[in-house]
Amino acid sequence: MKKLSGLFAAGAAVMMLSTAPGFTEEATIWVRADGSNFMPQIVEAFNKGHENQIKLDIIPTAELVQKYATAAAGGTAPDGLSLDLIYTPAFAAAGQLEDITDWAKGLSYFDQLSPAHVKTGTYKGRIYGLPFSADSxxxxxxxxxxxxxxxxxxxxxxxxxxxxxxxxxxxxxxxxxxxxxxxxxxxxxxxxxxxxxxxxxxxxxxxxxxxxxxxxxxxxxxxxxxxxxxxxxxxxxxxxxxxxxxxxxxxxxxxxxxxxxxxxxxxxxxxxxxxxxxxxxxxxxxxxxxxxxFAGGDNFVVTKGTPKLAVLKEFLDYAYSLEGQTLLASRGSLPVRGDIAKEALKGLDPRYQTAADAMAKGKTPYxxxxxxxxxxxxxxxxxxxxxxxxxxxxxxxxxxxxxxxxxxxxxxxxxx
Amino acid sequence: MSSISHAAREAVSAAPRRRRRLGRSEWIGLLYVAPAVALVAVFFVAPLVMTAFMSLHNWPLMGEHRFIGFDNYVAAWKDIRFWRAMNFTIYYTLIVTVAIFAVAFPLALFVETPRRFNGFYRTAYFLPVVVGFASASLLWVWLLNVDAGLFSPAAVALGITPKKVNLLADFDLAFWSVIVMVVWKVAGFTMVILMTGLQSIPAELSEAAKIDGAGAFSRFRLITLPMMRRTIALALILSVAGSMLAFDQFYIILAGGPRNQTITAVYWIFSQSFVSFKLGYGAALSMVLLVILVVLSLVQLRLLRNPEGLE
Structure with a gap:
């Protein structure tokens, strides 16, 4: 196994060399089937407006954890993953995820992000997951x-x-x-x-x-x-x-x-x-x-050691923009940024506002x-x-x- | 079967005691069995060794694994829910095996005697066997559904029950529903095995007994049953081993319910490995189940071996 992962690392290094500036990069992300009402749309919108691209795979909800674990063991895990937030502690504990504390804390709106997500995304004081989609x-x-x-x-x-x-x-x-x-x-x-x-x-x-x-x-x-x-x-x-x-x-x-x-x-x-x-x-x-x-939804997590971190950051920045938050909200996923939630929900079904309030004050067991x-x-x-x-x-x-x-x-x- | 084992025994006794170089014909023989040996080595021995190796580790589905000796086996020994599952599996095996034989034996007797449309009957009884267990289970999920299915609404429409009964909500009803489904699915296979056994009994024996004045029941008891020892042993071992490994039907139809009362040993192994992510522990449980299965098969072979002098 050790040797194998060494090989993969070497392969990844070669791939990085070949993707010198000027070339577009493609990062692979997964989402559970529950997200198929909003994820393809936001990925498509991102790909249209950006040079770097995201490739999305939709995985049956009940199989996501097994599939990810076996893929990780075989070195074929996606670069990023929209993961049911309640699993974030378990994945982090297993040592599968990249520590993204610095990135997260560097966001100017970090303290406005959904507290339920950030709480489950934190393991032993370090941050491994950032809020992506929300459901209350x-x-x-x-x-x-x-x-x-x-x-x-x-x-x-x-x-x-x-x-x-x-x-x-x-x-x-x-x-x-x-x-x-x-x-x-x-x-x-x-x-x-x-x-x-x-x-x-x-x-x-x-x-x-x-x-x-x-x-x-x-x-x-x-x-x-x-x-x-x-x-x-x-x-x-x-x-x-x-x-x-x-x-x-x-x-x-x-x-x-x-x-x-x-x-x-x-x-x-x-x-x-x-x-x-x-x-x-x-x-x-x-x-x-x-x-x-119950404040539920998905955390965005990053596979440990992925060379595509920059692309994933770009994608998440887009998802956190007003445009991204509005798009997600219109497809049934509540905004995860408190500071622009009202704006993102403007003009949408007013019942979303009730659900968003429920989300903001919701609980998530850890x-x-x-x-x-x-x-x-x-x-x-x-x-x-x-x-x-x-x-x-x-x-x-x-x-x-x-x-x-x-x-x-x-x-x-x-x-x- | 017996001629092969005979030949093997002779070959063993004929082999000289001291070692010598292999002759040409023996090399050719080895060459002939090589593909079979390779298949067994790659698809049976290697996974088995790997499973045994994993069972000695704390091997999570994600992350690093480490050697922990026999801790998994100690944990398995104390795992109440595993032994409860094992208990249920044995209970299920007993009941379903009896049920399968109770249906398959009369069917075999029925389709073995020459009559018109025999081919049709044989095919009809055998058809469910060729449906995969998972697809058959899904079909029955629908049949057993309380609102959209067949049985509950039909029972109400026919006036058998005053209101819809949820067949999957009560242990006995759910358990027997699965038994009926498995018998429907498997009896045809056992029937075919038993039928070949019946056909291998020389007709003269039966006729001679008839002339001697033996009734149908004593002919069955004194001629058919003893002559079918080997066939019954085969059918029994296949049925018991298959039932001890039952998983699909309980996972798909009942999801281990009602209230976790229908979790089989394999179900528990699956759940520990892929729901709780403890692959190493699942491997240890698999080894325990393997040992139990080997012992059960040996016991059955012993009970059903030929009596002295009858070969």
Whole structure:
């Protein structure tokens, strides 16, 4: 392996020699398929106006981490990568990423960049990732069904009791119509949309530094009771129990769901693909009001030792410009630069502003084992949400989840 | 099979004890087996050695690996979730093997006796075998879907259940759905193996027994079954090994659910290697599974070997 990477380095050196000034350089970047609504557009816009070029590969979301890891092991990793921000600590811990602290701190608007991104992009005090795309979790409701159910279509629910009452009224319409939807067997979906309910009420799942799991809190139990009650009342379709995320967006888009927690991405997707759906958008509320959100999206990271750093900087500078931020926003990715967010969103669907506010004040859990405890289809978090929403033993499920999560965190910490 | 092993045994006993230079014909023999040896070396021995080597390292999917001796094996020994998965795999293997034989044996008896349209029946039963496991699983994902699928809505339409039942939400329903799918997919293959065994039984034996007044059941028990020992052994070992390595159907249809109750050993190895990025640990688990499989196969061969004096 050592010899091989030496060879690659030599090859890279030769390539650098051949790309003397005057020649255009091409850097390869990857993005997960979730970004296919905005990434090709911004790359195309960049390539049109610049001498240096970006080559984009779109990778299936679930395979991105494996593909990148095997490519890195084989010396064929892309120069840069738009990476789900929650993975940044794990990638940095594995020593795959270039330390870009100096570059980041040199940006005049560094302190205006999305704090959630910068927090997850930082590992042991050094910066390995810069914000690229952003998505926050919000609550959406179907205005047409609200009207039919005799509710005010312009007023979204502002606490749990209102959500449940509104869902019941919509559900009473009968037929295919159901009051509420969530993907009951999907870890990613529920950290994104269920945890904000808990956060907004004052609870948390992990300690700030990610070293302690705090599963069993009164706020968590309240939120579970809230979902269980809606399941028991039959406000949620049967399929929700086994939905591992495939219907996370599609269920609401079909037009038969009254209320669903979702993300800012839904604005772009509904407006372009389902223009007939009339929907409202508000924050994910706490039990008695207030609100919270999961601040998600992608960090831009750089493969360690890439010779194309200059091209990537040029590309990111463009993405951070007003032109770039506006383009990204119009395709459904929220601005990541706070100082020009308002300007970038001007003239766009006003619901983006709500989502952008949610983003700015959103939370992002920090963990080097996020994949293991939260996103993995067989991890403790998925098992717990499925059990507590649909099973009979909430106490046992919470205890098991707490124990399993803590043991994975402890083992993960020891490995680093 | 037996003639080859006979020849091999004779060759071994004929070989002189002291070493000597290889003769011309032996060199030619080596040349003939060389491609096979090369294939086995490259695609079996090398990966196996590599896996064994990796299993002694902390080998993350990304980043540097380092030697840690037998730590992975110690961790595997203490890994409750791996042994739970192993438990489930054995439970699944037992049930699915019985189910496959319960379906394949009658099918084999049925298509073996000469009758009209036999070719059609054989083809029909065998067809699901040629569908890949992954594509078959995807087909069943749709069939089993509670809202858009076939079974749940059909049961409601036919008045069997009052409302749609989510077949994948409950362990027993989900587990048996997969069993039905696997039997549908695999029984045809076992049927063909058993059929060749049935066809190799000389008809005279059965006729002689008939003349002696043996009924259909005793003929089956005393002639067919003993004569099919080898065939059954083959079908059994293939079925058990295949089931112990089950992955696709549980990954695609159930994703290990409901509530992680259908995670098989290979699923857990995959998950440790490519979800948790612990390649070294996954390699160690693979070695453990390999040993278990070898032991299981040896036990089956022993149980089903020919009784003394009957060759």
């Amino acid at each position: 979790s919000v609550l959406i409701w179907n205005k047409k069904l609200f009207r039919e159910a005799g509710l005010d279509p312009d007023k979204g629910p502002a606490n749990w009791a209102e959500i449940e009452a509104d869902a019941e009224k919509v559900n009473a319409l009968g037929g295919e119509v159901k009051g509420f939807y969530f993907s009951g067997n999907c870890g990613g979906c529920n950290i994104f949309t269920f945890m904000p309910l808990v956060w907004a009420s004052g609870g948390d799942l992990l300690s700030d530094d990610g070293t302690k799991a705090t599963v069993d809190t009164p706020q968590m139990r309240d939120a579970i009771a809230f979902y269980r009650s809606m399941v028991e009342k039959g406000l949620v379709p049967e399929g929700a129990q086994t939905d591992s995320g495939a219907n996370f967006f599609a269920a609401f888009a079909a037009g038969n769901i009254g209320i669903a927690p979702s993300g800012a991405f839904a604005i772009g997707a509904l407006n372009t693909q389902y223009p007939d759906i009339e929907y409202g958008l508000t924050y994910l509320p706490g039990k008695e009001g207030g609100w919270s959100s 963990s080097v084992v996020f994949n293991d405890i939260i996103n993995s289809q067989n991890g403790p978090w998925v098992q717990m949400v499925n059990e507590v929403f649909f099973g009979d033993d909430v106490d046992g499920s919470l205890a098991t989840a707490q124990e399993t999560m803590q043991s994975i965190i402890d083992a993960g910490g020891a490995n680093q």
